[in-house]
Amino acid sequence: MFDFKLPSLGADMEEGKLLEWLVKPGDTVDKGQVVAVVDTSKAAVDVEIWHKGTVHALLVGPGEKIPVGTVLATVLEPGETAPAAAPPALRPAPSGARKRISPAARRKAEQLGVDCALIAGTGADGAVTLADIERAVAGGTGTAAAEAAKALHRPASPADRQAETRRAIAAAMSRSKREIPHYYLFETVALARAQQWLTVANEGRPIAARLLLAVLQIKAVARAVKRYPEMNGYFRDGGFEPAESAHVGVAISLRQGGLIAPALHDADRKPLEQLMRELTDLVKRTRAGSLRGSELTDATITVTNLGDQGVEGVVGVIHPPQVALVGFGRVALRPWVEDGKLCAMPTVMASLAADHRVSDGHRGALFMAELRELLQQPQDL
Amino acid sequence: MKTSYREAMRAALHEALESDPRVFLMGEDVGRYGGTYAVSRGLLEAFGPERVRDTPLSELGFVGAGVGAALGGMRPIVEVMTVNFSLLALDQIVNSAALLRHMSGGQLSVPLVVRMATGAGRQLAAQHSHSLENWYAHIPGIRVLAPATVGDARGMLGPALADPDPVVIFEHAQLYNLEADLPDDWRCDISRAAIRRAGGQVSVFAWAGCLAKALQAADEVASEGIEVEVVDLRVLRPLDVETIAASVRRTHRAVVVDEGWKSGSLAAEVVARIVEECFYDLDAPVARVCSEEVPIPYAKHLEEAALPQVSKIVAAVKSVLNV
Numbered sequence: 107m108f109d110f111k112l113p114s115l116g117a118d119m120e121e122g123k124l125l126e127w128l129v130k131p132g133d134t135v136d137k138g139q140v141v142a143v144v145d146t147s148k149a150a151v152d153v154e155i156w157h158k159g160t161v162h163a164l165l166v167g168p169g170e171k172i173p174v175g176t177v178l179a180t181v182l183e184p185g186e187t188a189p190a191a192a193p194p195a196l197r198p199a200p201s202g203a204r205k206r207i208s209p210a211a212r213r214k215a216e217q218l219g220v221d222c223a224l225i226a227g228t229g230a231d232g233a234v235t236l237a238d239i240e241r242a243v244a245g246g247t248g249t250a251a252a253e254a255a256k257a258l259h260r261p262a263s264p265a266d267r268q269a270e271t272r273r274a275i276a277a278a279m280s281r282s283k284r285e286i287p288h289y290y291l292f293e294t295v296a297l298a299r300a301q302q303w304l305t306v307a308n309e310g311r312p313i314a315a316r317l318l319l320a321v322l323q324i325k326a327v328a329r330a331v332k333r334y335p336e337m338n339g340y341f342r343d344g345g346f347e348p349a350e351s352a353h354v355g356v357a358i359s360l361r362q363g364g365l366i367a368p369a370l371h372d373a374d375r376k377p378l379e380q381l382m383r384e385l386t387d388l389v390k391r392t393r394a395g396s397l398r399g400s401e402l403t404d405a406t407i408t409v410t411n412l413g414d415q416g417v418e419g420v421v422g423v424i425h426p427p428q429v430a431l432v433g434f435g436r437v438a439l440r441p442w443v444e445d446g447k448l449c450a451m452p453t454v455m456a457s458l459a460a461d462h463r464v465s466d467g468h469r470g471a472l473f474m475a476e477l478r479e480l481l482q483q484p485q486d487l
Numbered sequence: 488m489k490t491s492y493r494e495a496m497r498a499a500l501h502e503a504l505e506s507d508p509r510v511f512l513m514g515e516d517v518g519r520y521g522g523t524y525a526v527s528r529g530l531l532e533a534f535g536p537e538r539v540r541d542t543p544l545s546e547l548g549f550v551g552a553g554v555g556a557a558l559g560g561m562r563p564i565v566e567v568m569t570v571n572f573s574l575l576a577l578d579q580i581v582n583s584a585a586l587l588r589h590m591s592g593g594q595l596s597v598p599l600v601v602r603m604a605t606g607a608g609r610q611l612a613a614q615h616s617h618s619l620e621n622w623y624a625h626i627p628g629i630r631v632l633a634p635a636t637v638g639d640a641r642g643m644l645g646p647a648l649a650d651p652d653p654v655v656i657f658e659h660a661q662l663y664n665l666e667a668d669l670p671d672d673w674r675c676d677i678s679r680a681a682i683r684r685a686g687g688q689v690s691v692f693a694w695a696g697c698l699a700k701a702l703q704a705a706d707e708v709a710s711e712g713i714e715v716e717v718v719d720l721r722v723l724r725p726l727d728v729e730t731i732a733a734s735v736r737r738t739h740r741a742v743v744v745d746e747g748w749k750s751g752s753l754a755a756e757v758v759a760r761i762v763e764e765c766f767y768d769l770d771a772p773v774a775r776v777c778s779e780e781v782p783i784p785y786a787k788h789l790e791e792a793a794l795p796q797v798s799k800i801v802a803a804v805k806s807v808l809n810v
Contacts, residue, residue: 210739210770229771230809236739236770 107162107186109177110155115146115402118278121173122146124166133161135181140398142178147270148366149395151402158184165205167226176232177205206233214239271364282426286341287462290421293474295481296444297437297452303484307378314386319437320411321382325487326480327409327432328352328373334473336465337458338406340427346464355405355425356385358392367425368397369405378487413437419455429461432477492640493663495673496526499644500564504534507562510648513540513549514566514602523568524604524663550576550601554583554653557599562648567603570619570657576601577622584653585628599653600644605633606659606696606746607794613782616790618746620695621753623655624724630654631724632677635698637667639721642675650677657723659696680727682734686714689804690734692757693744694720697795701744704800715804723753731757732764739770740807744795749777774803 112122122144129141140152141161159181166178182188207215207222211234215222222234225242229235300322308316331338331352339349352374355367370376370384391397408425413436420433435455442451456477460470480487490498503510512527518541521528531539542549546567553565567573573580580601587595607616624631630650634640640658647654654677683698684705693701698719705715718734720726735741741761745754754775761773779793 208739208770209767213767228809230806231772233771235809 107180107182107189108157108159110141110157110179110181112144112166112172112174112176112178113153113399113403114174115144115151115153115399116148116274116278118274118281119146119174121171122151123171124168124178125150126168127164129161129179131161131163135159135161144399146402147267147274148364149392149397149402151397151399153399155181157181159186160184162188163223165226166232170226170228172232206231208233208235210236211239218243268362268364271360271362275364278426279423282423286424286426286429288424288459289462289467289470291458291460291467291470291474292419293456293478294440294453295456295478296442297454297481299482300484301437301452315379315382317378317382318385320434321378321385322481322484322487323411323432323434324354324356324370324373324385324409325376325378325381326477327407328354329480329487330473330476331407331430332374333476334465334469336469337430337460337473339429339464340406341429341461341464342427346429349406351406353404353406355408355428356388357408357410358389361393366392366397366402367405367408367410368392368401369403371400371404407432409434413454420457422457422459424459424461429464431459433457433459488668489666490637490641490669491663492634492637492658492665493524493526495637495641495669496634496644496658496663497528497530499641500527500530501533503562503564503644503648504530504538507648509560509562510564511538511540511556511561512564512566513542513553515542515544515549515568517541517566522566524658524660526658526663527566546572546575547579550579551583553599553601554579554587554597557584557597557653558587558595562598562600564600564602564644564648567601569615569617569660570603570605571615571617573601573603573619580623580629580653580655581626585626588652589628596651597653598648598651600647600656601653602656602658604660605657606661607778607783607790608661608696610785610787610790612785616783618696618778620657620723621745621747621751621756623657624726624753624756626724628652629724630677630722631657633657633659633695633721633723634675635659635662635693635695635719635721636683637665638670638673639675639681639719641669642673643677643721646675646677657695661696665699677722678725678727679722680730681719681721682716682730683719684715684717686716686738688714688738689740689742689807690716690718690731690738691742691744691800691804692718692720692731692734692754694723695746697744697746700795700797701800703797704804707797707801708804711810713804713808713810720757726756726760728760728764731760735761735765736768739768741769741773742776742800742803742807743773744776744800746778746795748780749775750780752777771807771809774807776800776803 125145126143135155141155142153144151144153162180162182164179225234225238227234335348340347351372353369353371354373355369357367359365408431411434412420417435419435422431422433424431437452437454439450440453458470517527518531518539553563556563584597587597606618632643634643691701701717705717743754743757745752758773776795776799784790
């Protein structure tokens with residue numbers, strides 16, 4: 107049997123509110139299956155489980171606010187049979203992985219013959235408290251905790267949600283500017299080839315299936331970090347942990363204000379058509395508030411594109427614990443010299459904000475040159 | 488009519504000097520200057536230099552003289568200006584006063600009262616801001632009192648003098664200006680803690696300078712429907728474990744507030760007693776609000792940040808309730 111715990115769905119997340127269980131005890135679950143919906147301060151997130159097994163017990167009820175790391179459910183390993191249910195009274199609590207039960211609640215439960223394993227805790231650290239036992243006895247085990255939680259936490263209004271989103275962004279960005287020594291590099295990238303290639307590639311495609319420049323940019327960043335791994339990964343516990351995969355976080359603004367940068371997984375390896383589909387889907391789901399936990403936590407580098415808003419360039423703030431952020435401004439025609447001749451060239455200002463604890467300007471510059479060259483060869487992306 | 492803590496203490500000294508010719512007061516500046524905190528003002532004029540004696544700046548010397556006088560049948564009240572300077576007299580208090588009954592096989596008793604100011608909060612910097620009540624509360628053979636109210640300032644000295652063994656009374660320096668109505672019955676049982684506010688959800692244990700903060704925190708959370716019981720330990724040795732445990736058995740949750748540093752603090756002792764006596768009654772881990780483990784800073788904002796404050800007590804109360 108193993109514990110299914112509330113994962114951190116972002117560096118700035120400390121707690122979440124369980125909205126809904128999508129499984130019940132006895133259901134089999136597969137790796138990657140969405141089993142619960144959790145409200146973070148930013149969005150309602152589908153939380154996946156990463157172990158195969160059979161759900162044994164749900165320990166947290168809908169409506170409860172719980173800190174990251176709280177055991178949400180216990181799950182039996184494939185082939186494992188459920189431990190025999192303990193007779194209600196006068197049996198010592200099973201040893202091993204201990205559910206948190208306050209000493210007073212434990213004694214009360216024993217006196218009343220209540221099985222604490224079936225009761226969701228509302229005390230500090232998710233412990234079962236005296237009041238939980240009393241409620242369970244008064245109102246039937248399953249719903250007691252949820253009702254209690256509801257009474258304690260009123261549903262968040264849109265204004266509350268907006269304020270919480272703002273707070274979460276404030277916390278992450280303050281941490282970034284406090285902890286990360288940023289350095290910044292800029293490069294103007296010629297886009298004639300990329301635009302020509304897109305025009306040809308999009309010929310005959312229905313509008314919905316057309317490739318956008320953004321997807322070329324994302325793919326180029328993903329490919330470039332494979333050559334310059336010090337832009338890709340996390341700075342944690344005083345050291346850099348390079349990431350194996352290139353999961354590109356895409357900054358997506360929310361209608362009610364604020365932004366989220368969920369990950370496009372393995373962006374370096376996927377064909378452009380697939381990336382485009384996934385990007386469209388990601389934007390839609392982000393704005394609908396139905397992201398998966400892994401999408402919120404897996405990004406290894408972030409790309410932000412503020413060109414649509416008309417700015418020339420971006421000086422980005424790195425999303426901790428990541429170590430780099432690439433920004434793109436608007437595509438603009440600029441006077442340009444190529445092969446000794448003056449011409450009008452569509453260009454974009456690409457910028458890099460990178461973590462000086464992990465890399466230096468020299469490597470950053472090589473990374474930017476690589477990005478520039480990749481965007482000159484769109485057919486190879 | 489309101490009485491100040493200082494006036495209540497002075498009235499207690501006056502009564503003691505008047506009612507028992509064996510009682511005398513000595514210490515630095517207690518006579519002509521009227522006491523560093525003006526507690527003994529007017530006593531020299533009322534009782535004369537034999538009964539109210541200024542001493543040289545020599546804590547080891549005059550506390551030792553107090554021990555000798557007590558052995559000789561007097562009832563000395565020795566004022567050490569502050570706990571900070573009492574470190575110079577530790578040998579007399581710990582090795583002589585506290586142990587002579589034991590070392591003499593019960594033949595000698597030391598009916599000595601030592602009063603001293605304690606505590607931080609007035610920007611006097613690290614060397615003059617100690618809260619070392621716990622050092623004395625560690626020692627068998629002495630009783631340690633910490634009056635935190637006007638009533639206790641009035642009522643503790645009498646029974647302390649009546650105790651045949653040494654008693655150390657800590658007066659938190661920030662309390663001297665505290666004003667309150669003197670209760671009609673200010674007599675004090677110096678073996679018991681006092682419940683200053685009854686409540687059913689969390690017991691907050693505090694004493695001396697932290698009691699008022701604990702009461703204020705209780706007021707604040709009361710507006711959110713949280714009922715806090717505030718227990719004034721007031722007797723720091725021997726601890727009134729019975730009252731402490733009874734309170735925790737009612738509320739199932741405890742927060743201990745101590746102006747001393749957390750490591751090896753009196754708060755640590757109180758928590759240990761709670762766990763020993765009431766483990767199965769606890770519904771949440773016990774929380775402590777102590778001073779930060781730094782020398783008490785001089786700068787006002789840093790000093791405030793280092794000491795237990797109402798907001799920290801409120802946060803601790805809420806954490807044990809998980810609200």
